[in-house]
Amino acid sequence: MQKHKPKAAGQKPGLRPSKQVGKVGKQQQKFKQKRSKEFAISKLAVTDAEIEELRAKYDSIDASSIKTFSDFPFSQKTKRALTECKYTTPTEVQRQSIGPALQGKDVLGAAITGSGKTLAFLLPVLEHLYMQKWSRSDGVGAIIISPTRELAYQIFETLKKVGKHHDFSAGLIIGGKNLKFERTRMDQCNILICTPGRLLQHMDENPLFNTTTMELLVLDEADRCLDMGFEKALNSILENFPPQRQTLLFSATQTNSLEDLARLNLKEPVYVGYEQTSKASTSSKALLALPELLQQSYVVLPLEEKITMLWSFIKNHLKQKIIVFVASCKQAKYLYEIFCKLRPGVGLLALYGTLHQDRRIAIYEDFLRKSHVVMFATDVASRGLDFPAVNWVLQLDCPEDVAQYIHRAGRSARNKTRGECLLVLTPSEEKHMIEALQEQLQLEIRNVQIDPKKLFSPRVKIEAFLAQFPELRASAQRAFLSYLKSVFLMRNKRLFDVNSLNLDAYAQSLGLAVTPRVPFIRPLWLQKKQEQQLQQKNQSKPGQPANFADESDADGDDDFIKIKRRDHDVEGAPVDLAALDATRRASEEETDGEQVPLVVPKREAKLVTKAALAKKALKKQLQVNSKLKFDEQGETLADERNQMKALLTTNKGNNRRQQDDDGGINLLLSKALLNEEDQYDKQRFRELVKKRHKLQREKLRKKAEEQQSDDEDEAEEEHDQAVDSDSENSVDLSWLPDPDKIYNKKQSGVEQQQSADESQSGEDDDSDDEDDTDDQPVPKKPRITQRLTLLDTEAIAANLLAS
Numbered sequence: 001m002q003k004h005k006p007k008a009a010g011q012k013p014g015l016r017p018s019k020q021v022g023k024v025g026k027q028q029q030k031f032k033q034k035r036s037k038e039f040a041i042s043k044l045a046v047t048d049a050e051i052e053e054l055r056a057k058y059d060s061i062d063a064s065s066i067k068t069f070s071d072f073p074f075s076q077k078t079k080r081a082l083t084e085c086k087y088t089t090p091t092e093v094q095r096q097s098i099g100p101a102l103q104g105k106d107v108l109g110a111a112i113t114g115s116g117k118t119l120a121f122l123l124p125v126l127e128h129l130y131m132q133k134w135s136r137s138d139g140v141g142a143i144i145i146s147p148t149r150e151l152a153y154q155i156f157e158t159l160k161k162v163g164k165h166h167d168f169s170a171g172l173i174i175g176g177k178n179l180k181f182e183r184t185r186m187d188q189c190n191i192l193i194c195t196p197g198r199l200l201q202h203m204d205e206n207p208l209f210n211t212t213t214m215e216l217l218v219l220d221e222a223d224r225c226l227d228m229g230f231e232k233a234l235n236s237i238l239e240n241f242p243p244q245r246q247t248l249l250f251s252a253t254q255t256n257s258l259e260d261l262a263r264l265n266l267k268e269p270v271y272v273g274y275e276q277t278s279k280a281s282t283s284s285k286a287l288l289a290l291p292e293l294l295q296q297s298y299v300v301l302p303l304e305e306k307i308t309m310l311w312s313f314i315k316n317h318l319k320q321k322i323i324v325f326v327a328s329c330k331q332a333k334y335l336y337e338i339f340c341k342l343r344p345g346v347g348l349l350a351l352y353g354t355l356h357q358d359r360r361i362a363i364y365e366d367f368l369r370k371s372h373v374v375m376f377a378t379d380v381a382s383r384g385l386d387f388p389a390v391n392w393v394l395q396l397d398c399p400e401d402v403a404q405y406i407h408r409a410g411r412s413a414r415n416k417t418r419g420e421c422l423l424v425l426t427p428s429e430e431k432h433m434i435e436a437l438q439e440q441l442q443l444e445i446r447n448v449q450i451d452p453k454k455l456f457s458p459r460v461k462i463e464a465f466l467a468q469f470p471e472l473r474a475s476a477q478r479a480f481l482s483y484l485k486s487v488f489l490m491r492n493k494r495l496f497d498v499n500s501l502n503l504d505a506y507a508q509s510l511g512l513a514v515t516p517r518v519p520f521i522r523p524l525w526l527q528k529k530q531e532q533q534l535q536q537k538n539q540s541k542p543g544q545p546a547n548f549a550d551e552s553d554a555d556g557d558d559d560f561i562k563i564k565r566r567d568h569d570v571e572g573a574p575v576d577l578a579a580l581d582a583t584r585r586a587s588e589e590e591t592d593g594e595q596v597p598l599v600v601p602k603r604e605a606k607l608v609t610k611a612a613l614a615k616k617a618l619k620k621q622l623q624v625n626s627k628l629k630f631d632e633q634g635e636t637l638a639d640e641r642n643q644m645k646a647l648l649t650t651n652k653g654n655n656r657r658q659q660d661d662d663g664g665i666n667l668l669l670s671k672a673l674l675n676e677e678d679q680y681d682k683q684r685f686r687e688l689v690k691k692r693h694k695l696q697r698e699k700l701r702k703k704a705e706e707q708q709s710d711d712e713d714e715a716e717e718e719h720d721q722a723v724d725s726d727s728e729n730s731v732d733l734s735w736l737p738d739p740d741k742i743y744n745k746k747q748s749g750v751e752q753q754q755s756a757d758e759s760q761s762g763e764d765d766d767s768d769d770e771d772d773t774d775d776q777p778v779p780k781k782p783r784i785t786q787r788l789t790l791l792d793t794e795a796i797a798a799n800l801l802a803s
């Protein structure tokens, strides 16, 4: 079995680039090629002989004489894989259905959950293609359709195991995956496993996808594929398939309505697991059975106590593997989030349709692996998924019908293992659901009472978490609304009565302090109330549910406000709730689970285009981005910038007006305008920078001058002090010649130099005005002051005496 993987560019299938270049290498290569050719021919001969032998055995297949898989006329490749997977004895449904399927007959197989239906159709698929010597170039030979992505993935994984010695290529075509990648590979696949929506998408959009070669069609969970949710998609798919094909249908709750079978164009199908009486009946009643080792019970609770019960249940079953089924994705998400915060002491997972596909697969695999875990799930996990060793299935929200109950419950007690299922019902659901289960399953379901001592309410903690995390509160609100919506959209209104629910109490149980508004229920409630009022005209007024108390002000005081009944013009066709519900379920399972909003179709409104909006805005002659400045007296100040702009635009004004009249944009003119504005901005910026630098320089200059005067003062003071101190120890030196006269020449030279330096630094200062980058003032050089100490004078005297 080959999975499609991208090949290196330029690489031909089956050939590897050789590293040998020498003569010996070439010879070896030639020899190898010759050997592989011979081997291929001999293999082909063996295959032909094997095919002939197997085909001869097909007619004599007798289900009653089959004890092990080796009794079936399977190819060696299939037998080897079965042995490796440790499948030795076929289950009842496999024993009964594989024979007719190999003989090319259409099969309708029904068997309890976990009885091995997947192998019952995969083995005939592999054998059929093998007998036809199907190759990659022959295109699609078999298509297997499953209602959910996880189930398709599971079938694909099983196919990889049992078909690993075959050379067929297989593809998994489900939503949420790379459409482009699928598109390029689909024509090379021999077996496709897909969900209806994605398959139809490829049929519509992919020119490479050709189904004319297809010879075998399999519908797993056939009743679900054929029901209203997938009706349109499946009808369109069937139209594209060649009529002369073999069809295999399998499910635990097989529909056998003539309408459905007619749609599939079945030819004298073989019924497996069907009772004679139910064969080809006109009703769409399903064949219903559950594993013997499954223990079933139910508990009746008000809606608002479900969370307490669930929390207590989980706390009491920490070492078990549990699936909790709820009605909607948002409920599953909220329960997961809040229970994660509550930390029950067991691993938690959530599997629902709105998750990203990769995440869904990761969660599915996580749940497969773990032995102690609780998974909150919607019905995406209810059909076909083969989770090993699930101890408990807890149906927290009532299933839609008995078939859904069976599929959910069937996730436990699979393949002759033990398991338990607990159904939670509200008082209004109890009667109808239990009656239906007893009638269709023909078994008594145990009613269990919950010991109130074992109930722990997490409400206070939940409320605290909701107060702390607003996103959790929003999630709780969404869960609340989505549950009510799911109840509201259910077909069976006797079973699902939204008016019987105490919404305030339910909201509180989810941790919500305020009950969210439920817009879709209010019209229903008002309608019901009006009917009641009409019936009981002269009798006392009927009570109303607590949650609508604040909204029914019109009825609260009859004398004060009286509402006149009017016949409203209801636009569009009436809403088909059943169809809406079915579509919702299908989309939730297969696509991303977005719920179908309940909207009454309206008459087509006039289209509001962007152009129309722009025209409307232009008519108002609004000045965008204008800014008014006010002075302290409240007078408007002229905005320099706008004035500049106005100046710029007046030059071009005429042209522009002309252009506006034309209704287009003159790009050249706009560019020129922008350039001018740009120049103006740059100039202004430069001026501002210059101003700032000038200010900085002045500041620094002042500082330097102050510093200098301070230095001079200090120096003078020091000099005076020195002179004073010298005079104290001095001797009479008046007889000495005046040193100033002697050194006059030298000093004047030094002073000349100094003044030259000063004048230079002054020039630099001026040049600084031009240079914006250099803000540092040039420090003035200190004056050289001549101080004659006693030692100096002694030295001078010594010099003089010597001379």
Ligand SMILES: Nc1ncnc2c1ncn2[C@@H]1O[C@H](COP(=O)(O)OP(=O)(O)OP(=O)(O)O)[C@@H](O)[C@H]1O
Residues within 6 Å of the ligand: 086, 087, 088, 089, 090, 091, 094, 111, 112, 113, 114, 115, 116, 117, 118, 119, 251, 252, 383, 384, 385, 386, 410, 414, 415
């Ligand atoms: N012949 C067999 N021997 C042993 N185990 C088997 C055999 N056939 C199937 N199984 C195992 O039984 C389990 C259930 O099989 P499978 O998922 O095909 O059941 P199913 O009838 O399709 O269930 P569902 O109705 O829920 O879709 C799988 O784990 C599978 O490996």
